[in-house]
Amino acid sequence: MKDKEATAAELAILSILAEGPMHGYGIEQVIQDRNMREWTQVGFSSIYYILNKLLKLGWLEKYTDEEQSEGPPRQVFRLTETGRKKWKDAILKALSIPDQFDNRFQLALSNIGNLDKSEVIQALEEYQQALFKIQRNVEMRSSAQGAFMPWFVQGMFDLSRRKLSEELRWLSEFILNIHKRDV
Numbered sequence: 001m002k003d004k005e006a007t008a009a010e011l012a013i014l015s016i017l018a019e020g021p022m023h024g025y026g027i028e029q030v031i032q033d034r035n036m037r038e039w040t041q042v043g044f045s046s047i048y049y050i051l052n053k054l055l056k057l058g059w060l061e062k063y064t065d066e067e068q069s070e071g072p073p074r075q076v077f078r079l080t081e082t083g084r085k086k087w088k089d090a091i092l093k094a095l096s097i098p099d100q101f102d103n104r105f106q107l108a109l110s111n112i113g114n115l116d117k118s119e120v121i122q123a124l125e126e127y128q129q130a131l132f133k134i135q136r137n138v139e140m141r142s143s144a145q146g147a148f149m150p151w152f153v154q155g156m157f158d159l160s161r162r163k164l165s166e167e168l169r170w171l172s173e174f175i176l177n178i179h180k181r182d183v
Contacts, residue, residue: 004057006090012040013050014059014079014087021078024048024064035141038134039160051077060118118166121178128171135164 006014016022016030024047042050054060054077063074079087087121103104114121142149142157149157 006059006086008040009046010050010054010089011043011090011094012036012042013047013054013156014083017077017079017093018087021076023074024051025074027051027077035137038137054083057082059086065084074168117178117181121175124171124175124178128168128175131168131171132163134162135168138164 012031015025016027022030027047028044029038031040031047034040048120051060051062055062057081061078062075062077062085065076066073138157142161145153145157
């Protein structure tokens with residue numbers, strides 16, 4: 001049987017736990033604080049599902065936090081040696097092998113010749129506005145991190161800024177090109 005690779009959602013949770021043991025609600029807080037939902041697909045309702053799946057795979061173990069001062073004891077999760085190896089291998093692979101974009105957008109681009117020009121332009125302008133909103137959010141989150149942002153977090157913000165800037169530049173040119181053509 002082929003060795004299972006971590007999905008993006010699983011890798012996001014493994015990455016948080018690679019920083020140290022945590023309970024499910026703590027994982028949700030990290031996802032919110034880091035605005036990870038902008039670039040990952042980990043819903044609040046799926047956190048415990050993923051944690052239980054990773055437990056069954058042997059990538060995590062859990063224990064009860066008996067020292068918690070408020071409320072009932074919480075289940076705390078941590079990486080096993082296997083989980084740490086899976087996390088490390090997946091991170092190094094993701095850093096070394098370029099990944100293709102979400103193919104749905106390119107699939108849609110390949111079909112615009114069969115659509116009404118005004119509908120295409122309207123859809124692309126909506127996409128453009130959504131990108132502007134994401135760009136503003138990235139700037140706001142970056143500013144909120146302050147001057148003491150770790151170098152790797154700064155790198156993530158820089159990458160997001162550049163990708164958004166280039167995609168917006170390309171999109172503006174593409175929309176202008178569509179206006180000029182008889183589609």
